[in-house]
Amino acid sequence: MVHIAALDPGASPLDYYGYELRRHREAAGLTQKQLGDIVNYTGSLVGLVETARRVPTVEFSERVDAALGTGGALSRLVGLVMRSQLPGWFQQVAELEARATEVCTFQMGMVHGLLQTREYARATLGALNRAGLDDRTAVRLARQRIFQKEEPPVFWMVVSEAALYQQIGGPETMRGQLAHLLDCEDDPQINIQVLPFTSGAHAGLTGSFNLYRFAGDPTIVYTEGYGSAHPTANPDTVKNCSLRYDHLRAAALSITDSAELIRHVMEERYGEPGDSVA
Template sequence: MAHMQSLDPSASPLDYYGWELRRRREANGLRQGQLGEIIFCTGSLVGQIETTKRVPTRDFSERLDAALGTDGVFSRLVGLVLRSQLPTWFQPYAEMEAKAAYISTYQAQLVYGLLQTEEYARSLLAVDHPSRVDEMVAARLERQRIVRGENPPALWIVLSEAVLLQEVGGRHVMHGQLARLLEFLDSPWVQIQVLPFSVGQHTGMMGSFNLLRFEDAPDVFYVDGYDQGHMTANPQAIKERSVGYARLQAAALSPEDSATLIARVMEERYGNHP
């Protein structure tokens, strides 16, 4: 347990958040329980965040700014805090992802993180990180803000049909996740295609990968590993994977036919859940 007397605000974004929260609370003459009543949470939660035992959410931070009149300080800081909860090796990719103008991804097993529901993400992350699932889910949802922002990237997704059939979290969770995918059918910035099993062998069989394009920087190729990812701007790798991705798009179902397949799987495989 971290104590405020020894908490170093320069140690991490989370330490700084807790230190600043206590400083602002005390400057307003509020005890933890009093602040909790104002922002509709327990004083215990306020204390846990002040001592870095809990990670703040964006909703908590926005209510904190409103209660303490801090002009968005905590709403801005929470983004840094949540990004710091991502695996260290993944943080550079997340930073690049947030700056990309175009994101192209092929997913062989899972729904891409930017489109995952909270329940789907929680089920995945609980497998290997049961003690940190709340923090990691919050960090994943924070990543998704780029899709909902005022200037979202163009997001092109090719999903293996296996993604629709691999049950994650149970039938109820899968029904909700496939319904989320269908919400993007009319989006001008998101295109989802399903690569059916019937195409046979294809250029994506080595696994999932992402391509990031920027307005004023070289393209980036990223591939996940078991314990870390690999990111490169090597022109030859970018060229090969760009051609491979174009071939995947050409072989996949159209966005409209993909939506039809997603809807059919959603109802026939996951529709009659408890």
């Protein structure tokens, strides 16, 4: 076991979190096992988090804050920890998401990460590499906390109908993911439109992209490659992609009709919960 003196709180946000967790736990006079019993986690997990060998989740942080009476200190810190665990090339994008007043995304082949369920996110992240999959999944899901802010961003997603049929993670996972999209139907901050197969050639054939809009800063266009991010505020690129997005929204089904299509695909292709779908 790594001793507290060996953990440098200035080394990283994860190290700082572990240092603070141990400091608060010891101040409360609890062992790792005792704290684990209180918050319904194992003592070994508490130890792994304290020694910066495991990424804490939002739920873990909230439970420990309540148990140790920290006034929400760890819950405030966990967002920074999560962002620091993102791939270096993606960290700037997470910052854009966190600051934006409006996020507009066009997705060709899958649901955007901000609307993914745990099972769907796990399946996408584990397609080629399953190392550290639990931590990587938790980090992706933590980005969704932007919707819990006092002033959350307006989120628009135009998604190709193909993404509804691309069976990621199996029928149960897909049914849960589509059900989650339907749960967003009554949230005015989250707007989902499906671009149907019948739209034919469309303005997004070049690929997926995001637009981040801010209260006082220029709009950012973001595209992604394999292991690389390409954000730009170039006025010509922003103008071009904004026009493309307007055309995509016009070609897509309405929000209501999109929900009906999602519901149809969910029921017809992925069946009822527990059904065996060929």
